[in-house]
Amino acid sequence: MRVLSDQLKTHTGxxxxxxxxxxxxxxxxxxxxxxxxxxxxxxQVVVQDETEQAxxxxxxxxxxxxxxxxVKDEPRxxxxxxxxxxxxxxxxxxxxxxxxxxxxxxxxxxxxxxTLFEHRVLNLRxxxxxxxxxxQAAAAEALxxxxxxxxxxxxxxxxxxxxxTEGGAEVFKLDHFGQTATLxxxxxxxxxxxxxxxxxxxxxxxxxxxxxxxxxxxxxEYTSVDAEMGFIEDFQDILDxxxxxxxxxxxxxxxxxxxxxxxxxxxxxxxxxxxxxxxLSELHRRFSEATGxxxxxxxxxxxxxxxxxxxxxxxxxxxxxxxxxxxxxxSMKFYHYRSEHNPEVAERADLLFRGVEIVTASQRxxxxxxxxxxxxxxxxxxxxxxxxxxLQAFRYGLPPHGGFGxxxxxxxxxxxxxxNVKEAALFPRDMSRLAP
Amino acid sequence: MRVLSDQLKTHTGxxxxxxxxxxxxxxxxxxxxxxxxxxxxxxQVVVQDETEQAxxxxxxxxxxxxxxxxVKDEPRxxxxxxxxxxxxxxxxxxxxxxxxxxxxxxxxxxxxxxTLFEHRVLNLRxxxxxxxxxxQAAAAEALxxxxxxxxxxxxxxxxxxxxxTEGGAEVFKLDHFGQTATLxxxxxxxxxxxxxxxxxxxxxxxxxxxxxxxxxxxxxEYTSVDAEMGFIEDFQDILDxxxxxxxxxxxxxxxxxxxxxxxxxxxxxxxxxxxxxxxLSELHRRFSEATGxxxxxxxxxxxxxxxxxxxxxxxxxxxxxxxxxxxxxxSMKFYHYRSEHNPEVAERADLLFRGVEIVTASQRxxxxxxxxxxxxxxxxxxxxxxxxxxLQAFRYGLPPHGGFGxxxxxxxxxxxxxxNVKEAALFPRDMSRLAP
Numbered sequence: 001m002r003v004l005s006d007q008l009k010t011h012t013g014x015x016x017x018x019x020x021x022x023x024x025x026x027x028x029x030x031x032x033x034x035x036x037x038x039x040x041x042x043x044q045v046v047v048q049d050e051t052e053q054a055x056x057x058x059x060x061x062x063x064x065x066x067x068x069x070x071v072k073d074e075p076r077x078x079x080x081x082x083x084x085x086x087x088x089x090x091x092x093x094x095x096x097x098x099x100x101x102x103x104x105x106x107x108x109x110x111x112x113x114x115t116l117f118e119h120r121v122l123n124l125r126x127x128x129x130x131x132x133x134x135x136q137a138a139a140a141e142a143l144x145x146x147x148x149x150x151x152x153x154x155x156x157x158x159x160x161x162x163x164x165t166e167g168g169a170e171v172f173k174l175d176h177f178g179q180t181a182t183l184x185x186x187x188x189x190x191x192x193x194x195x196x197x198x199x200x201x202x203x204x205x206x207x208x209x210x211x212x213x214x215x216x217x218x219x220x221e222y223t224s225v226d227a228e229m230g231f232i233e234d235f236q237d238i239l240d241x242x243x244x245x246x247x248x249x250x251x252x253x254x255x256x257x258x259x260x261x262x263x264x265x266x267x268x269x270x271x272x273x274x275x276x277x278x279x280l281s282e283l284h285r286r287f288s289e290a291t292g293x294x295x296x297x298x299x300x301x302x303x304x305x306x307x308x309x310x311x312x313x314x315x316x317x318x319x320x321x322x323x324x325x326x327x328x329x330x331s332m333k334f335y336h337y338r339s340e341h342n343p344e345v346a347e348r349a350d351l352l353f354r355g356v357e358i359v360t361a362s363q364r365x366x367x368x369x370x371x372x373x374x375x376x377x378x379x380x381x382x383x384x385x386x387x388x389x390x391l392q393a394f395r396y397g398l399p400p401h402g403g404f405g406x407x408x409x410x411x412x413x414x415x416x417x418x419x420n421v422k423e424a425a426l427f428p429r430d431m432s433r434l435a436p
Numbered sequence: 437m438r439v440l441s442d443q444l445k446t447h448t449g450x451x452x453x454x455x456x457x458x459x460x461x462x463x464x465x466x467x468x469x470x471x472x473x474x475x476x477x478x479x480q481v482v483v484q485d486e487t488e489q490a491x492x493x494x495x496x497x498x499x500x501x502x503x504x505x506x507v508k509d510e511p512r513x514x515x516x517x518x519x520x521x522x523x524x525x526x527x528x529x530x531x532x533x534x535x536x537x538x539x540x541x542x543x544x545x546x547x548x549x550x551t552l553f554e555h556r557v558l559n560l561r562x563x564x565x566x567x568x569x570x571x572q573a574a575a576a577e578a579l580x581x582x583x584x585x586x587x588x589x590x591x592x593x594x595x596x597x598x599x600x601t602e603g604g605a606e607v608f609k610l611d612h613f614g615q616t617a618t619l620x621x622x623x624x625x626x627x628x629x630x631x632x633x634x635x636x637x638x639x640x641x642x643x644x645x646x647x648x649x650x651x652x653x654x655x656x657e658y659t660s661v662d663a664e665m666g667f668i669e670d671f672q673d674i675l676d677x678x679x680x681x682x683x684x685x686x687x688x689x690x691x692x693x694x695x696x697x698x699x700x701x702x703x704x705x706x707x708x709x710x711x712x713x714x715x716l717s718e719l720h721r722r723f724s725e726a727t728g729x730x731x732x733x734x735x736x737x738x739x740x741x742x743x744x745x746x747x748x749x750x751x752x753x754x755x756x757x758x759x760x761x762x763x764x765x766x767s768m769k770f771y772h773y774r775s776e777h778n779p780e781v782a783e784r785a786d787l788l789f790r791g792v793e794i795v796t797a798s799q800r801x802x803x804x805x806x807x808x809x810x811x812x813x814x815x816x817x818x819x820x821x822x823x824x825x826x827l828q829a830f831r832y833g834l835p836p837h838g839g840f841g842x843x844x845x846x847x848x849x850x851x852x853x854x855x856n857v858k859e860a861a862l863f864p865r866d867m868s869r870l871a872p
Contacts, residue, residue, distance in 0.1 A: 039589075122828065196560075386871070397500050
């Protein structure tokens, strides 16, 4: 029966069998110190016997080993115990020196990233890289838990769409048995239509953007956490839901992955229970005053404003995440809901977290006649099949609703403190990278 | 504060506000009986007052209503209680009669399916249709719970691949910034590579098949539950894991969605704790004897054999699910593991459930040199980028491992008893359907 690294200490004084990858080895004063990596952590093995040492000669890092030996307490060993007098079995010998090292933290300088991604298959074996994705998995689990506690139903919507649904140069196109299909940029229409069935739905899945952007914030494929909520009183319900969500995810990730976060030097974000809200016009005004750069004509926060807003919120409002609200109606999407108090404003918000937008949220126009009007005003054709099915849901009754899309990689990036969103994707996709 | 249908009875004797869609209404002896649908079920409202009745004239099914009134015990009402003396608010009036009815079970005759899918946005509001997807969501949650209890890490792998990775006419191709990309048919290579990082991984996400198949079992996009497990003793570990998984999912789905399953007339499957195993040659022999159709030359089970095997297993082996094992090595994929006991046999199994294959599982060849040999023997080029990164994982050490892919829609279909897998997809995609 195999013992995992985090259980080794409980076997002190007994014989145990462990298995894993040769993480590193070094010789010292006639002894050989071997460190194994398994799915929970590291195990140190002290090899004294010459026959056993001989088995390990010429065996490179990455080799798969099974080791049986006596477990001794050793506070300085990574597992709090180590193995002595081992019998070593080489399950899979690795003959070649790996092209990159995986046994020490890697410098994620921008100029190193391409090399890391080229060797991603091995690079991810690094404990710090792995830690990023253990945090990501914990975040996804926390998100699902939060959705389930709020009675959301998980849905799976198609990523292959009739070409007419989403247009423009920003979509990928392909041939689907003679018809042109596009890859979904978001499950937007589907999640709204499903409010009519389940009231509250969420989906965690891939979405696709053909934007030719080379930035630290964009990928051509990413994991989107999408949610939609019916029977809301008003847009504040969505913002309150998101405040609870970010707090809950932070709590659970720090509860379950503290060792990983600590290895990554991640600092737990300060978040207020209700995340602060800053109207866009106020952000423009404050930013322009503070920096001398006039942004008051911008329809969206600029990247510099996103960073500034988070610094401002952390310092003045006690939260490293802040909503930017009250976007101008002049640049709203046809399905956005115009504020009842101010028709110049759309009920949309961006949630900024540590300098980057991680969520876009909005209330949706749920009244069929107004939605058709807004679609036409935006130049859309209600008879286009991409809109026709969507409009059907409204024609036959949808309640007030709203929702959001959250980028799982951006959330991970900001929780653990990475510079580039691609570092939070197992196998990032961008303009120049389709492999591995 | 809105009261949901399943909580209504606890408010008996008090005033409550409910909200939902007008599901149906009928007049009887001066009274109007209104049934509302919310995300948990149905609520009956008895409208006596003429002013209140007048509000509902000309209001069609699907209209969104809010109703405040007195809650009275009523065992015959769907919620065990109903609302009297209501004040009705029409939140969203629906003026047109919906093109399909959603208030009674729908006949899923094959010739009706296209009409249902054309009106899927509304068809899913039918409680029986909705029940299918509540079961599916519960199944996905049970699967994740099972994976987490067994220390699997959830991963998200790219669906956009360099064209060389997967070939043939069965893949969708698209332009990705000047490079040809294909859509993943499965996360096969990625999950195997990630064994080197996490040992045990799973992913629930979309996969794509460009096969021009018009059957009740195929879609061009479906949700695949993929898992891979390292440090196995042998292939039996994978089959044992799957036995536990199907039993656990069945238990949890029947525990959490009993009312939905009952509405769908679903019968709980009989499953043995360890699902029985039938070598393919034995299936061929028994099937040929029983039916007179000689299948002994087939390399896979035929659809007729899949149905027969499940009937046989249910009758003779006490299980509605059965593994077909010991596939001929002559038709194995290059990454399959050849049996150590019999080199003519590959360590692969199909899990058949109620007449259909829902899982394909195999042990993988984990030894670099043999894998390269098998790849070359199958005509593959180890220097092809699609294989190069994959092989890197093996060259630098992977332990014995195996895994499987399970179709979430097929599992749902067989749990609830549908004839066509497309009925278990919210928005199915096939040769002729890209919308809604």
